[in-house]
Amino acid sequence: MKMKKFINEPENLTEELLEGLALANPEMLKIEDNHLVVNRKLETADRVTIVTMGGSGHEPCCSGFVGEGMIDISVIGDIFAAPGPQACAEALRRADRGKGVVYIVLNHAGDMLSGNMAMKMIRQDDIRVMKVVTQEDISSVPRSEADDRRGLVGCVPVYKMAGAAAAKGESLEKVAEVAQRVADNMATLAVALRGATHPVTGAKLASLADDEMEIGMGQHGEGGGGRTAVKTADETAQIMLDALIKDLEIQQGEKVLLLINGSGATTLMEQLIVYRKCCHYLREKNIEIVGNHVGELLTVQEQAGFQMCMVRMDDELLSYWNAPCRTPYFKM
Structure with missing residues (x-):
């Protein structure tokens, strides 16, 4: 089935989108072999570096966050598919500047398989790598079984705050601790009105009736x-909000970061209306929003819906969230 999209040959999707990303942001990043999206300033980085990986088709995540203050190398797989372990191992070797590497992996089966194999492949190399897994989707299992939770848009605040700690010159152990603290103190829930389709095959990823929505997709x-x-x-x-507050056990007087992430076919108008309610509701509960983002960070083609991510914040994490960064799709 030929998709009604502005594409060329479906088998060239990943290469062409990465070429376009590099051409649009030549001062920030470059594309190297095996679909490595590399920070232009990596060569002169005298600090801990950040590597991540994931399938294409979710733009701007993850490669749209390569640049100053966030990701140093993003390893990209084909549409909705994890990259291979060889490419991930190459990225870890390529990223190391002598201070160590924090490797951030979203909890999906293919990503975890490649991520774990890459860690084994570099075991004999003289590289210090600390892996942090994001697994914050509360819809599938309780927090006590968090190892089985999927990784969603929560990877972005992990990139941002870990990247800021690295830019500050913190040690590998400290940067990994910051990343893990964010990962441990966040929760995400998604809602969909309509599922996406695969841009190569045209296959529907989910079907919902016109009068249905699904919380937790x-x-x-x-x-x-x-x-x-x-x-x-x-x-x-x-x-x-009630589900996220309950999962994180957020109490009155606490401070949170709140993200409303459009899934690809939900207008900014709708996202802002949702965020407006979030502000009023959390104010009533005496929960302070100290950081936010409303817009598309991790999409699923034309899926209609959004992901809501809440992160429990402290003063140190807030300083990292507010620190400057410059990437194609996230700047502060």
């Missing part, structure tokens, strides 16, 4: 068990 159409009749923006926001 994963970014590849995985079910979350929360199918219900379509609700208003305010009703949806409150349901999701």
Whole structure:
């Protein structure tokens, strides 16, 4: 089935989108063999570096965050597919500037397989690598079984705060501790009105009736068990906030970072209306939003819906969140 998209030959999607990314941002990044998206300033980096990986088709994540203050190398696989372990191992070797590497991996089966194999492949190399896994989707299993939780848009605040700690010149152990602290103190819940399609095959990742939505759908159409009749923006926001607050056990007086991430086919108008309700509702509960982002960070082609991510913040994490960065799709 030929997709109704502005593409050329489907088998060239990944190469062409990466070429376009590099041409649009020549001062920030470059593309190297095996789909490595590399920070232009990596060669002169005298600090801990950050590597991540994931499938293409979720733009701007992950390669749109390569640059100053965030990611140094992003390893990209084909559409919705993890890159191979050889490319990941090459990226870890390429990234090391003598201070160590923090390797951030989203918890999906293919990513974890490649990530773990890459760690084994570099075992004999003189490189210090510390791996941090993001696994914050609360829809599938309870926090006590967090190893089975999927990684969603929460990878972005991990990139941002770990990248800021690295830019500050912190040690490998400290940068990894910051990344892990963010990972341990975040929770994400997604909602979808319509599933995406695979841009190469045209296959539907999920099907929902016109009067249905699903709270808890994963970014590849995985079910979350929360199918219900379509609700208003305010009703949806409150349901999701209650679930996130409960999972994190957020108390009155605490400070949080809140992200509303559009999944690809949800307008900024809708996202802002949802965020408006979040602000009012959290204020009523005496929970302070000290950082935010509303917009597309991790998409799933034309999936209609959004991901809501909450991170418990402290003063140190807030300083890292507010630190300057310059990447194609995230600047502060």
